[in-house]
Every structure is written in structure tokens, then in C-alpha cells.
Amino acid sequence: MATPAPPTSWRSRLYRLDLKASPYAYIAPFFLCFAAFGLIPLVWTGWLSLHQVDLLTPDVMEWRGLGNYTRLWDSEQFWTALRNTFTIGVLSTVPQLLMALGLAHLLNYRLRARGFFRVAVLAPYATSIAAATLVFVQLYNPDYGMINWALSAVGVERTDWFADTWPSQIAISSIVTWRWTGYNALIYLAAMQAVPKDLYEAASLDGASRWQQFTRITIPSIRPTILFTIIVSTIGATQLFGEPMLFGGGVGVSGGSAHQYQTLSLYLYELGWPSRQLGRASAVAWTMLLILLLVGAVNLLIARRNRAKLGG
């Protein structure tokens, strides 16, 4: 290839083909994979949701129209699961992101052993849902768990972290928060490091306190990143499955004796596999999609309003 041969006509045609076609060849694996394992199954799930289908005889489909959806609407368990998904989602996402902001702010100072602290806050990220949940189940055990033991040392009475609604939801949220706070903190840290330092210089010359600098410079500057993490964590929260399932131990997919921490994903699994009703499970899946689209639209509206506010 040191001295390129003079381009013959088939060569230049080949060259043009390479130029035109190769980009599509390179992106094809992603789109083929997404079509086969994401898009087509998604549409098929929608079709299934209009039928009655048994897990054991998936080829026998009986048309039900919107019957699966109206049945969901009338099902108390569905509303419980929806409410639980929402409350566990808020309980895990809000403290998680607030603490991540604080941590990122601390990590953004000039630090000794900075590498250590960064790796330390990220360590829970390397722990799997299953392992983390099993450990927290031990820590939250009402009889011999370390958390009740530590709380009793400061005079808080014994809490049943499994049976009661709020304690069990708080406990599950704490597992999610533990695993993801450090990850989000690093994302915020990256955004904070891109904020021009002269803004802070000017602010401190004007006598702004560190807190004022944080709320008036840092937060507004990294707003797009905050929005990004809110969207990502919201999506994650709507999918919660492993934590509530393994938190239940033996009762697993029912999400507690009174479904007190059953999420939509668990409900979907319970309908589809133990109850073998694929059509109803598909209806839950599509309801999740509609909720996500709704959340996405609301986020978009908020983002647009913020942008308008900044512009005006």
C-alpha cells in the first residue's frame, strides 16, 4: 500500500461502495439485535396482552380484547403493586440522588487519598442485586439483625422490617440507595469538574458562602446531568425486581405476606410464571411501557419549561 495503484474503475466503484455501505454494516449488529430481542418481542407482548394465553400451551391464544386491561384495573393487587413501585421508587431515588450530589460536592474538593475515596464509594456498584439483598436481609432481621441491635442501643424500639409496609419499603429502598449512590456521585462529579472555576472565584469575591455557591452555581450548572440521572433512576425504579423478590425470602414473588412490597415487575412475573397467565402478564408489561412514556413526557415538559425559563 506504499504506492497506491491508479484506481481502476471497479476499484473506484468498490471504494464508493465501501464509503456508502460500510457505515450501515457497522451499525447493523446493534439494530438487528435490538429488533430481534427488543422491538419485535415488545410488539408481540402488546399482541399477547389482548389474548388469554397459558404458559404451558403458548400456541393456543384466545382473543380477549382489552379484557386483560380491565381486569388489571379492577384488581386490587395491581394497584398495590403500582403504588409500591411508586413509593419504593421515590424512597430510593430521592435520597439516593440528594446524597450523591452531596458526595460529589465533597469529592470535588482538593483531597488527599482522592482515588481511594472514589473507589470506596463505588464499591457497592460491584455487588450484585442478589448478594446485596441477601446481606441486607440479614442486617434487617428483626430478631438478631444488626440494624435493630444498633437502633436499640440508641433507644429506638424493635422494628419489624419485613412485615410492616413502610419499614419493609424503606429497607428495600436502602438496598437500592446503597448500591447506586456512589455511581451517581461519580457522574455528578464529572459534571461538576466541567464547571468553570472562575464562576466560584467571582462568587467568593462577592462574599457568597460555600452553600450559596453550591445552590446558585453548582446545581444550575449541572442541571442537564441531574435531569439525566433522574430519568435513568426513574427507569431503574420502575423495573425493580430482584431486591423485593429476594427480600421476601421464601414468599418471594408475592412481595411479602400482604404484597406490601410487591412491585410491578414482581407482579408481572407472578402472573406470567407461577400463575401461567402470559396474556395478563403482558398487559402488565404494556402498562409499564405506558407509565414510562408518561414519565418521559413529563420529564420532557419540565426540561422544556426550564430551558424556556433560562432563555427568558
Add this chain to the structure above:
Amino acid sequence: MSTLTTPRPAEVPGTARPVATRRWFRAGAGDHDKAGPVTYVLLGLAAVISFFPLYWTFVAASHTGERVAQSPPPLLPGGELWTNISTVWNQAAMGQALLNSTIVAGLVSLSTVLFSTLAGFAFAKLPFRGRNILLTLVVATMTIPPQLSVIPLYQIITDLEWGNQLQSVILPSLVAAFGVFFMRQFLAEALPVELIEAARVDGAHSLRIIWHVVFPIARPAMAVLGMLVFVQSWNDFFWPFVVLTQQNPTVQVALSAIGGGSAYDINQAVIMTGALVGTLPLLLIFAVLGKHIVGGITAGAVKS
């Protein structure tokens, strides 16, 4: 002052601040951003909260089940670790599970890195019709939860009689939108267009350019992406749980059976040993490569 201005060691090249800005910081930075004792105390507390559950997993795994189920719980390691490990090994197919997880996470990260780099390169540097729309589509697919396709996928897997086989877990994860986006962000900055043009003038076709120009430049980002995907794939739960059984599990599926309690007659210490054995390989990777993973997350996040 040097701590502020040295680029993070793990940082992927091409994402560091321009030199001029850095010099400006050196001139302008006073003491106002230096960490005080309160910062160290709070960060120390965060580190303790991060590590304590992991430490306690180890402590619980080294005691008998009776001791773990007593209040107050043990705080220091005991001497039962090997007994518990052999129990877990015999009762929960842990060896098979570790092997399976290694195969799955290894193949998934290899293929994700390869395909993401190709697609990322096309999106970053090759002009073609529909590029922007297709890239937006890639990002949008990230928001679709796997639960939406699980039921048909399960039907397909059953039709193919692939239930309980590793390819059912590997195939749907061959390439990920996150990876494509990550590599595009990296290559958009790190790969000079002149290099590609020069290679084209020399008559190189695009596969040659990928092999001799793109891969060498993308290598650090490919390594980071590989690690991130490995961690994610190792920890994946929902789909493997649906499609695999205890005869041929990944680590997470094996752990779910131990924790579920009904499948085995196992005590609490052995459950914690399972958690420990399932987490240890990743924690070891993390201890060695943690800096780079941190660098990868921050580098990937800047422009998102």
C-alpha cells in the same frame, strides 16, 4: 496544588481539559477548594457505609449459622469460613455457577465491545444518511425495560428448546445501546478525521482503517467499556432468573436459590458465604482496576 491540576490517572485520553484552562486553574486556585476536616469525616463515613456490608458478609461467612442468628451479631471474623465454603460448593452448584457467569460475562463483554466500537466509529466519524435519527434511536432504546420483551423471548427460547442453556442469556446481550453511545462519545473526540482521510488517500478500505487506526486509538475506552459490561453482565438478574434453572445457573441465579430458602436446607452463615463467593471475583477485579472503572464512569458521563 498539584492534586488539582494533574489529570486523573485513570482518565481516558482525549477527555482531559485543554492545557490552557488547566494552567489558568493553577494560577487562580487558592485555598478555597481545599478539603477541610469535616469533608474527610463525611467521606470517611461514606467509605465505612460502602464497605461495611461487604465486610460483614465476610464476618458472617466465617461463623456458624447459630452464631450469626444470635443477638448481638458477631463483628469479628470467626473460623468457619472453609467449612461454609465447602457447604455452599456442594449444595448450590457454585463452581458451575462461577464458570457459567465467567463464560457469559466474558462473551457478552467481548462482543459488546467489538460491535459498540464499530457502531460508535460509524456514528462518530462516517457520514451516512439518517445518522442523527439513528443515533437518537439508539439512545431512546436505553429507556425500554427488559420486562417488556421477556414473555415472547421466553416463548422463543422454549420453542428452540434452549431453556436452561447459556446462549439464551448471551444472545440478547450481544450489543448494548449504552456501549454504542459510550464509544461514539469517545471516538468523536479522540479520533482525528485527518488520520482517517490520510489512510483513505493511501487506499485503505474501511476495515483496514478500523484495524490499524480505530482500534489502537479506541483501546483505552474499549477496556473501560469491557469492564463496565462485565460487571453489569455478571450482576444481571431478571432474564437469567427467568430462563435458567438451578441445574445450570449463573452466580446470581444460584444465589437466588440459596436465599429463597426453600430449595436447600442451609443456614444463615452459608447464605452469606454464597453471597461472598459470588461477589469476591468482582471485588477482586475492582480492587485491581477500580481506578480505571471510576475513570470510565466519569469520562462517559461528562457529555451525557
